[in-house]
Amino acid sequence: MKKQTQAATTELILDGENFFGTLFDALDAVEHSEPAPNTYVRLAFWQVEHDLLLIRHPEEITLEEKLKAVADAGHHVQLIMWCPAQLDIHFQKKGLSQGIYNTNLATANALGGYHGRDDSGGSIEVLMEIYNGWNGSSVHQKLVLWSIEGLLTAMVGGMNLASFYWDTENHEGRHKGGMGGAPLGRTVHDSALRLDGPAAVVVEEEWLRRWRKRYYKTQLLNNRGTGTTPVADPKDYESQPKARLEDQPPGYEDVVIATTSSESYGGRAADIQSLLVEQIRAARRYIYFENYIFSDPTLVEALATRLRGPRPPIVIIMVPMPYEENPYPFDYLNYISFAKLALASCDAVTAKGRTVERERCSNWKVSESMNAWSTLRSMTSTVTNRWLETDAFSCQPQNGAELTCPLLQLQGFRGGIRFYAPVRRPSMNSARTAIYIHSKLALFDDSVAVVGSANFSYRSMVYDGELSAFVHGDGARRIRETLFRHYNMNTPEDWDDDAVGDLTDLPLWETGVLRLELEDFDRRVPSDKSPEYKWGNHTFF
Secondary structure, eight states: OEEEEEESOEEEEESHHHHHHHHHHHHHHHHTSOOOTTOEEEEEESOBOTTOEEEOSSSOEEHHHHHHHHHHTTOEEEEEEEOOOHHHHHHHTSSHHHHHHHHHHHHHHHHTTEEOGGGOOOEEEEEEEOOOSSTTOOBOOOEEEEEETTEEEEEEESOOBSGGGOOOTTOOOOSSOSBOSTTTTTBOBOEEEEEETHHHHHHHHHHHHHHGGGGSOOTTTSSSOTTOOOOSOGGGGGGSOOOOGGGSOOOOEEEEEEEEEOOSTTOOEEHHHHHHHHHHHHOSSEEEEESSOBOOHHHHHHHHHHHHSSSOOEEEEEOOOOOTTOSSTHHHHHHHHHHHHHHTTEEEEEETTEEEEGGGEEEEEEEOOOOHHHHOOSGGGGSOOOSSTTOEEEEEETTSOOEEEEGGGEEEEEESOOEEEEEEOOSSSOSOOBOOBOOOEEEETTTEEEEESOOBSHHHHHTSBEEEEEEETHHHHHHHHHHHHHTTOOOGGGHHHHSBSSGGGSOTTOEEEEEOOGGGSOOOOOOTTOHHHHHHTTOOO
16 A cells, blocks of 8 residues: 555654553543544554553553553444464464464453443454465554544554563663663664544554454454454444544645555565655655664665765664674674675775775676575475575776675775664663664655654565555654654764764763674574574565
8 A cells, every 4th residue: 555645743752651651641532532433442563462551650550451441431442463373373383473472362362342331332342363465474563543533643653562662762771671681771762653634544544454354254264363352243344433534634744654565465565665765766865764674675775776876865774783692683684784785885895805996896796695485475485595695795806806705704894884773871881782773764855754663674575564654844854853862963964973983982871873883793694494583584484
């Protein structure tokens, strides 16, 4: 789906405390409204913990408590959660899919079929949705919708309803969320976009498309998903309340709502990827991405092409600081992208003890190792494939022998772009210095900002179920200003000068940005038998 629309207002929401607080306020507003058919709450998430704390002070309030309070007040709550297919769970050997299934099933059992107290008429309905996409894929969208007398508001972004996402804007790492271990210290940075007007109606259309699955059997398991609230009447779908465009405030900001989907085995929708490539090609001033992974070959090649061309824009890629205990192969994949983009923009490279000048070479290229098996999203992916493991660089100096070197063995660059990582210096000696990035956010020339659920990886760009919002115009500039203030950074032009080369250059208690070097990345190729590696490398099996 790629739908042009407008929002009356847009607001960037950063980090878990603000996101969960905004969700609490939305639920509270619905709870204290008069019951009406067009007053309701709709949620859709990859993962939902029913005992998640929405508010910690002055009292602790869980998601389950607040949703039941909304139902007790006479309102309807509808919740969609991903239900991993049994085939995925089997091949993962009690890995990620099994954990998400257990968590979501517990939430379905705790909330599904709940009826408000004292004959209020309120209820909570749950759909455990099986995603009929290519093997190993998941429906990864994170959507919040709340309507009060037909006035609809939406939030889209990267945070699930799970304790992992709990952190403050200061990234103190004191709520046992985020990524553990040195140097991350339970930190996590994430983003969401609050929007209303016609754009919220478009988000609800996608939610309703998914809710419709409650009324038919799935292809994979021939059921509606364990934990699904029973359906009394399949015709009930046609009577579901739907926000009307004429009831929304007029739109002043242009927004495109785009999705990734592989639910049709005869094709796929990769509109998020295609729109990102369009923006990469159109950018003149700067391009910015932040995510825990930047590895989609299409995006990397589009950036490399711009960097090789005349008058390239500033390119800023923010990833988490690489660390030795990372259980996923993201550091390795980020290194490969870093090397490719540096080769596209540097003045010289050092490899095998030789330093060669780009301008003195008649040939300068990167050879890809990805093969046909790697691009198939079907049962053929059970075949061991290659995914960037043996990518290599070659060049032909004018006066010297040809140089060929695997990307994993490059020794250094002179000039060219670099990757960056957010950091915080909480004390003189603390090991808690890095900030884990889970946000899926991109910026282009202060004219377009992208916020949503889609990681910048192959699986999110090609076959997982994703939704991202592309905000155009003044809203994009405001998003950039809010984000840069968060990092204590100024403009894209000042970014590299404002970044620090060493943590000791950062004032105490401040958040900043660290320049990353090639030697910061772990170059060990993970085992192709590792479920985490296959998941990060875009296949499960």
